[in-house]
Amino acid sequence: xxxxxxxxxxTQVRIPxxxxxxxxxxxxxxxxxxxxxxxxxxxxxxxGGHDKSKRRRTKNNQVASKEEPKxxxxxxxxxxxxxxxxxxxxxxxxxxxxxxxxxxxxxxxQLIQGSPVKRRKRKKxxxxxxxxxxxxxxxxxxxxxxxxxxxxxxxRKVKEExxxxxxxxxxxxTTFKGRLGYACLNTVLRNKKPAAESVFCSRTCRIxxxxxxxxxxxxxxxxxxxxxxxxxxxxxxxNNIKFMRLSSEMxxxxxxxxxxxxxxxxxxxxxxxxxxxxxxxxRLTVHPGQFTQLGSNKPTVIDSAIRELEYHCxxxxxxxxxxxGVMIVHGGGVYEDKEATISRIKHTIxxxxxxxxxxxxxxxxxxxxxxxxxLLGICEELDVPLVFDYHHDQLKPSSMPPSKIIARANAIFxxxxxxxxxxxxxxxxxxxxxxxxxxxxxxxxxxxxxxxxDMDLMIEAKDKEQxxxxxxxxxxxxxxxxxxxxxxxxxxxxxENQTKETKGRKSxxxxxxxxxxxxxxxxxxxxTSISDEETSELDDWPGEGESETEGQSASDLDAQLASxxxxxxxxxxxxxxxxxxxxxxxxxxxxxxxxxxxxxD
Numbered sequence: 001x002x003x004x005x006x007x008x009x010x011t012q013v014r015i016p017x018x019x020x021x022x023x024x025x026x027x028x029x030x031x032x033x034x035x036x037x038x039x040x041x042x043x044x045x046x047x048g049g050h051d052k053s054k055r056r057r058t059k060n061n062q063v064a065s066k067e068e069p070k071x072x073x074x075x076x077x078x079x080x081x082x083x084x085x086x087x088x089x090x091x092x093x094x095x096x097x098x099x100x101x102x103x104x105x106x107x108x109x110q111l112i113q114g115s116p117v118k119r120r121k122r123k124k125x126x127x128x129x130x131x132x133x134x135x136x137x138x139x140x141x142x143x144x145x146x147x148x149x150x151x152x153x154x155x156r157k158v159k160e161e162x163x164x165x166x167x168x169x170x171x172x173x174t175t176f177k178g179r180l181g182y183a184c185l186n187t188v189l190r191n192k193k194p195a196a197e198s199v200f201c202s203r204t205c206r207i208x209x210x211x212x213x214x215x216x217x218x219x220x221x222x223x224x225x226x227x228x229x230x231x232x233x234x235x236x237x238x239n240n241i242k243f244m245r246l247s248s249e250m251x252x253x254x255x256x257x258x259x260x261x262x263x264x265x266x267x268x269x270x271x272x273x274x275x276x277x278x279x280x281x282x283r284l285t286v287h288p289g290q291f292t293q294l295g296s297n298k299p300t301v302i303d304s305a306i307r308e309l310e311y312h313c314x315x316x317x318x319x320x321x322x323x324x325g326v327m328i329v330h331g332g333g334v335y336e337d338k339e340a341t342i343s344r345i346k347h348t349i350x351x352x353x354x355x356x357x358x359x360x361x362x363x364x365x366x367x368x369x370x371x372x373x374x375l376l377g378i379c380e381e382l383d384v385p386l387v388f389d390y391h392h393d394q395l396k397p398s399s400m401p402p403s404k405i406i407a408r409a410n411a412i413f414x415x416x417x418x419x420x421x422x423x424x425x426x427x428x429x430x431x432x433x434x435x436x437x438x439x440x441x442x443x444x445x446x447x448x449x450x451x452x453x454d455m456d457l458m459i460e461a462k463d464k465e466q467x468x469x470x471x472x473x474x475x476x477x478x479x480x481x482x483x484x485x486x487x488x489x490x491x492x493x494x495x496e497n498q499t500k501e502t503k504g505r506k507s508x509x510x511x512x513x514x515x516x517x518x519x520x521x522x523x524x525x526x527x528t529s530i531s532d533e534e535t536s537e538l539d540d541w542p543g544e545g546e547s548e549t550e551g552q553s554a555s556d557l558d559a560q561l562a563s564x565x566x567x568x569x570x571x572x573x574x575x576x577x578x579x580x581x582x583x584x585x586x587x588x589x590x591x592x593x594x595x596x597x598x599x600x601d
Contacts, residue, residue: 166491169474174447179283179456180471181243182464186232188490199232201225202249210259219265222251226269230276237280239490240478241468243456246286248312255311257304263311267318274319283456284319285421286312286327293332295345302348306357313357324419326362328387331370338369342378349382358384364423365392367438372405373398385412389423390448391460395437402450410452424448425460430500442498443467447475466492 189199203221210218225247236244251266253259263270277284292305309327316325335341349358363379364387365372372388379386386409393402406422413420426444427437442462451457461467469491472478481490 164491164493166493169470171476172446172474174451174475174477175453176447176451176457176475176477177453179243180468180477181241181245181283181456181458182468183245183287183458183460184247185464186235187464187466188492189232189235199228199235201229201232202247204249204252207253207256207259210253215259215261218252218259219261222254222263223266223269225250226266226273229273230269233273233276233280233282236282236465239465239469239481240472241465242281243283243458244285245458246284246315248286248288250315251311255304255307257307260307260311263314263318270315270318271320274321278320278322283324283419284316284321285325285458286316288312288327288329290330290332292329294329294348295332295335295341295343297335297341297344302344302352306348306352309357309361310354313354313360316360317356323359323417325360326385326387326418326421327357327360328362328364330364330366331375334369338374342374346378346382349378349384362387362418365389365396365398367392367395367434371396371398372402372409373400376405376408379409379412383412383416385409385416385418385420387421387423389425391423391425391427391440394427395434402448406450406452410455419456420452421456421458422451423458423460428500429498432500436500439500442495443470445474447471463492463494466494470494 184202185200192198203225205218205221229246229250232244236242251261251263254261254263274284288305288308291301292308293301294305296302296305309329312327316327319325331342331345333341349361353361362385363375365375366389372386372393375386378384386405388402388406388409390402393405398405410420424444424447426441428439428441431437431439440460440462444459444461444467447457459467459471463470469480472480
């Protein structure tokens with residue numbers, strides 16, 4: 001006997017039609033008349049019995065007997081085989097997947113009666129394309145040899161950069177000769193494809209990740225952030241941008257009371273980044289988040305604020321940044337007594353801040369609690385420079401015009417030997433209420449009329465560096481680098497339909513007695529972490545130091561800040577009993593939750 005092995009293009013074989021026995025019907029399905037006919041051996045029609053399918057089977061068998069039986073190779077070459085249906089009728093069906101057939105055949109190619117047939121499903125053959133890595137034996141045509149295991153590793157296709165159509169801008173004139181800057185993130189570098197080539201400086205994590213991966217892992221995130229800062233500084237230089245705010249998340253949890261750490265381990269890379277910025281004459285500043293409260297009525301909050309400022313100061317010191325590398329903070333909340341809070345702010349600055357931290361500290365007016373006039377007295381008394389924010393002044397104006405406030409603020413900068421700086425942003429189109437007007441627009445369409453000629457202006461806009469390049473083109477401040485392919489290297493078009501809504505994070509303080517529909521249905525999803533960064537970095541985020549949490553009123557902010565203190569951790573088992581009584585958890589469900597460390601409610 002000969003053994004037959006089919007190729008990948010060939011299909012499996014089944015036993016010929018003559019060998020397929022019709023399915024035997026049960027007596028219950030035949031009925032009384034059918035049973036009597038079967039027992040008596042009668043053929044033909046049986047009145048009242050189920051003989052219709054029997055006649056059809058007989059007819060098919062008669063037709064099949066007149067045809068010449070096909071050989072095994074003919075069945076294989078045609079890719080067809082007889083298949084027995086649920087009614088016992090034979091039908092032809094095409095094999096969907098190629099299979100390898102091994103059986104015993106005679107010299108005529110017919111399957112030997114009683115010979116076992118094995119069918120082994122073969123893997124689909126994938127032809128290698130250009131750039132693919134092929135492991136296995138292939139012939140000269142690039143096709144895999146029969147019987148040879150082949151593994152083709154497909155390379156992911158990289159999407160080509162689209163051709164951007166950049167619209168013209170309205171040309172305007174100005175006498176301003178200073179530097180324009182942006183905050184924390186470069187949208188061109190951040191959105192590079194594939195994602196492994198993305199460049200950003202705000203890799204962060206959660207405390208659970210620190211517990212799982214250890215401190216060396218979180219420190220490595222900080223080192224990668226600084227390494228990407230080198231690329232970002234070089235991009236700014238290539239595009240004539242010499243002013244930037246560093247991300248406050250450069251080193252995750254560096255100021256944490258338990259998981260905090262010194263930055264000495266990364267001193268070499270920080271020094272390299274600072275040297276590159278100093279070489280090009282770039283100005284780097286920082287803006288710690290809104291929870292840096294120097295006038296809090298809780299000592300633990302003030303302690304946390306001082307640690308946060310010390311962390312930012314150490315980062316700037318290790319980079320070798322001069323006195324122009326300032327740290328901007330807001331006045332914060334009023335805690336139901338504005339005068340008492342101002343006294344605490346003065347005490348913290350004058351008595352508690354280290355000398356190197358105080359040397360870099362500057363204050364900024366906000367749109368909720370402290371306007372520029374409120375802070376000007378503190379700044380003049382303590383020789384702390386004041387950064388004037390035009391957008392905040394529009395929402396919470398002072399009794400004095402901006403020109404007078406800027407003149408007095410710049411006098412403090414000059415006394416300290418620091419180059420003056422200001423902040424510029426605009427409300428989103430269509431914004432009416434105070435909460436809506438707080439959100440920053442994608443770009444700024446004009447420079448302020450009171451802007452001094454020689455100072456640094458931070459553009460706080462959603463489009464980051466694109467907002468700076470937009471003003472460059474509008475006022476001809478700097479040449480904009482572009483390639484032959486329609487500015488593909490640096491410019492991106494603005495959003496077609498900019499609405500008053502923003503993608504920034506809203507207040508997580510829900511109204512009492514309310515619950516989101518998603519939570520009611522049990523479909524609320526857990527929040528993601530930057531590498532998820534992908535959605536939160538392009539928006540205002542307190543860690544980035546650009547704006548406060550949107551959607552909060554002054555009373556909400558005060559209440560939230562008043563309750564901000566170091567969490568007290570307990571073993572969850574200690575509070576599970578009380579929680580089980582209120583939530584009616586079973587003992588098994590209670591034990592299944594584990595022994596996690598959870599902040600007290």
